[in-house]
Amino acid sequence: MLIPPPRKANQLLLDWYTAAGRDLPWRRTRDPWKIMVSEIMLQQTRVAAVIPYYQRFLERYPEPKDLAQAPEQEFLAIWSGLGYYSRARNLQRAAIQITEAGGFPETYEEIRTLPGVGDYTAAAIASICFSLPYAVLDGNVMRVISRMTLEKGDISNSSVRVRLKEHAQRLLDPKRPADFNQAIMELGATVCLPRSPQCLLCPWREMCQARAAGVQGELPIKLKKRDPVKLAMELFLVEKNGSILLRQRGTTESKLAGFWELPVARDMPAAERGECLGSFKHSITHHDYTIEVYRASAAKAPKGFRWFQMEELENVPVATMTRKALALV
Template sequence: MNTLNNIQIARSGLKSWYSDHARDLPWRLAPSLYGTWLSEIMLQQTRVETGIPKWHLFMDLFPTVDDLSRASEDEVLKAWEGLGYYRRARYLHKAAKIVNETGEFPKSHAAWLTLPGVGPYTAAAIASIGLGEAVAAVDGNVQRVVARWAGISDPVDGKKGAKEVQEVADAWLDHNAPGNHNQAVMELGALVCAPRNPLCDRCPLSSSCVSAFQREMWGVLPTKKPKKKAIRWELTWHIARFQNFTVTIQRPETGVWAKLWAFPETPPSKDFHSLGELMKPVTHLLTHRKIEATIQGWEAPDKDTMESFAAHVGGEVITWEELGQRAMPRLATKIFSDALGQ
């Protein structure tokens, strides 16, 4: 493991590298606590390239935390569509209501931690970037850079490895510019110390990095605990139609795709005419789940039969246009465009 003697060199190297290489991301160009918070929630499990247009969309639709708190949950989920992990959007919305009721944004790392959807990394990032508080933010990029630099071989998502990474990140922290420092480490992980083929010859840490000297180590570090095997889920959606209408149901409040709109999993009555499979079975991956989806089509003889089916499954009869306005899981939007041409 690297000693802490090289801390000062690493810190100043990061500082000058960041001042030359920081990307012009929109939330950096006109910084605000609200914009920083939004970007940090969006980027938790989303690539920057995907997050940028969504960030602009949110800033257009809900320019202030007050606007976000007053929006309906459906509006927020619809705007979030495509980013996945919808729990983030629901928590963001809940947190916006709390901020609005309180009348101000939290003023410290500890206070940010009390908001729904804000964990230690996000609170540290917001507090350091938005408030100048000296806390080290450790995300996946930082774990990778630190583990390689310091030669930490314990799993970074385990208790011991996480502690080791946090100790180095804390020691590295530039207390005079914690926000820029945290962003520098994350940016280095995104642009230089990439998961595969890190660009050590362009890295400001290379003179003190354990993995730069022992090149075989970056291919191994960081280590993680063994992944849980994905559960296989065979799902059949029954898409009923009559003229321009279909039947949709809102998924339960908890579990996968909570409160999003999708199609019934129960087949309709014999009064419907089967259209067979509307498309080849689709494989869709979620965290810890591998979904094998079959899509069956059904034609109703009249609207009353559609209404009876909707009542039976606890759904609603709506037009395709109305369904397009509702927040759906990514799998449903894919089917919506690929199989139904909507």
């Protein structure tokens, strides 16, 4: 597992990135708060989905102090639909820590102590905002380095990840760490794709060992994920005078705490079921749901429920499953 000469690899990659890199809103700034928001939002979420949330979030919370003092229901409403809501809560905790410290931390070690910030996010912020020579290692980078070095170990193995991180660190251009990190992530996101890698467009095609061996489509190696559990669910749409009935999850619940959602049948055992409005699919971690939505009627709202006008839903956190259900109406 050899790596190419770093200087040659750097120049090829950076030249390619200058010509082919996408114009993304977070690439127009070196503000650590704005970079942190983008990196947290991009965790397990596609770029196209993040962009509008990123712009709305920073319009409302342009500085850490703005989020630090925001009510939870308010910032969760802005985040609603993006998923993985612990990210938003961690981001507020980080904003509080930054505000109390009097400014954003400027070393990798200090950045790493912020809530919700792991090795990858700390390296991204440190390199992009403070030009510190820390290589990032996300899924895209692991794929690129695995193919470049013909890594045949399982990338879910910690020792393999350490090896890939060492390769990335050796390749990193210490004079341009921000550009290098963003370039290698861009290469993985747009060219060195999981399926059907676009090798002819790759600046590293002549030095890629997986391509030379004809196995680029087989790497990286990762143990097969377990099959998802398939479940069925029924949601009730109860309406009255133009309002709909929603239930709020308890603040101690492990998932979606404090979010509002349509009731399921067990929430309203006395409700009368009406017509089926349709169905849709929804996935949460290792669970695939088939969800049917029914009109229903009830004499009164159970405890913990509240009537909402549709326009009010923009100002409260609403579960993504409920948003999908309401789209059927």
